[in-house]
Amino acid sequence: MKEFFEYTLKTPIKISKDGEYVDASDVIVYAPRPRDKYKVLKLEADLNNAFLGVFPKINTMIDGVGKQSDVESNTDDQVGIGSLIIQFADGDAVGSIMYNLEQIFLAGTEDKPTITIDGIQMKKTHFDDGLHLSDLKALAGGYADHFLSLGL
Amino acid sequence: MATSLVGGQLFINDQSIAIQGNSLRMKDGSGDKVIAPQVAGTSVDVIEAVDYTTAKSMVAFDLLSTVENEALVRGWKANGLGNVIKYVASTGVTKVFQKMCMYVDPEINVSSDGVISVEFEGSQAVTA
Numbered sequence: 452m453k454e455f456f457e458y459t460l461k462t463p464i465k466i467s468k469d470g471e472y473v474d475a476s477d478v479i480v481y482a483p484r485p486r487d488k489y490k491v492l493k494l495e496a497d498l499n500n501a502f503l504g505v506f507p508k509i510n511t512m513i514d515g516v517g518k519q520s521d522v523e524s525n526t527d528d529q530v531g532i533g534s535l536i537i538q539f540a541d542g543d544a545v546g547s548i549m550y551n552l553e554q555i556f557l558a559g560t561e562d563k564p565t566i567t568i569d570g571i572q573m574k575k576t577h578f579d580d581g582l583h584l585s586d587l588k589a590l591a592g593g594y595a596d597h598f599l600s601l602g603l
Numbered sequence: 604m605a606t607s608l609v610g611g612q613l614f615i616n617d618q619s620i621a622i623q624g625n626s627l628r629m630k631d632g633s634g635d636k637v638i639a640p641q642v643a644g645t646s647v648d649v650i651e652a653v654d655y656t657t658a659k660s661m662v663a664f665d666l667l668s669t670v671e672n673e674a675l676v677r678g679w680k681a682n683g684l685g686n687v688i689k690y691v692a693s694t695g696v697t698k699v700f701q702k703m704c705m706y707v708d709p710e711i712n713v714s715s716d717g718v719i720s721v722e723f724e725g726s727q728a729v730t731a
Contacts (some may be wrong), residue, residue: 465731469614470702472731508699574617 455481458590464581466568467477474567480556480590484563487555494551495599498533501540501548502601508539515586533595537588552591553578566590610693613664617677618687623665623718631698632660634729660700662688662727668717676719680705688723689731697731698731 456479463476483491507588537545557589559565564572595601613620613627630706635657666672679686688700703725711719 452645467689470682470725472687472689472699472701572686576614576617576619 452482453597454543455479456593458586459594460568460583460586461589462535462586464568464577464583465476466571466577466581468569469573473569473583475571477569478573479564479567480589480594480597481559481565481567483555484558484565486563487558487565490551490555491599494548494555494595495601497544497548497551498595499538499602500600501536502532503545504541504544505539509535530593531596532601533599534589536595536601537592549587552594555594585589605688606694608692608722610724612691613618614689614691616682617689618675620666620675623667626718627667628663629698629700629728630661632658632692632725634658658691658727659724660726661722661724662690662700662703663720663722665718665720668712668714668719672719673711676705676709676711679706679723685724686723688724698728699731700725700728702726713721 458478458480460476463474465472466475468475537548540548556566556573556578559567559572561572566573568577592596609625611627613622634653634655637652637654638649639652640647642648666676680694682705684702684704686703686705688703690698690700692698700723703723705721708720710720722730724726
């Protein structure tokens, strides 16, 4: 498992850093820490439950695309299963997944970070007031794809 | 109808801070004005100038004396000029105070209803 993955926010957010209020966009998401294992297991269970609902939809989409054209697959456009689940899961499942993910992210501290922005552990206010929805979904998908065991 | 300033929220280094009610005071730091008369015979005119030596912002408030608040205060003091204070008014208007330093060693009143009085000074406030 990778120790972390990097992501650049599409919409930078304002953070306090070294006494200044600056725009920041460079995010590093760290692999789950042992102390967060129960939160991570809950997130993984939520994602796998959502996967069962999403799986038929994805199959239908793939069949539809396959019948309509024989477009060659482009590896750069490939999306992980975690990102697909976030994209197509029903509302209740997504709400629970995002809540659990936020709890994991917010459990980090400056010395043991879970997610940093420009080197600073992200805080609740960053999620509440700054983080754009598309970036949150991308972070959730990335977390699932890099660190969790999903699918059949 | 006027809207009271009371009810805003205070953030220090992006962390929401619970303070004692009615204790928040702040200055934007636009500087004091000096009015000086100039005299020509019996004619007196006044000029207005800004004393930029006073152009520093101030944020002061009281915290209840708790172990957690005492640790926060110690952290802010150790940061030197590295603190950012954000005040979000109940109307949504946000003031940001950058390069804020807790220049006075705060007195910690150890009692059941004790408070820690905190005062920061720093750069002029900007409205975000």
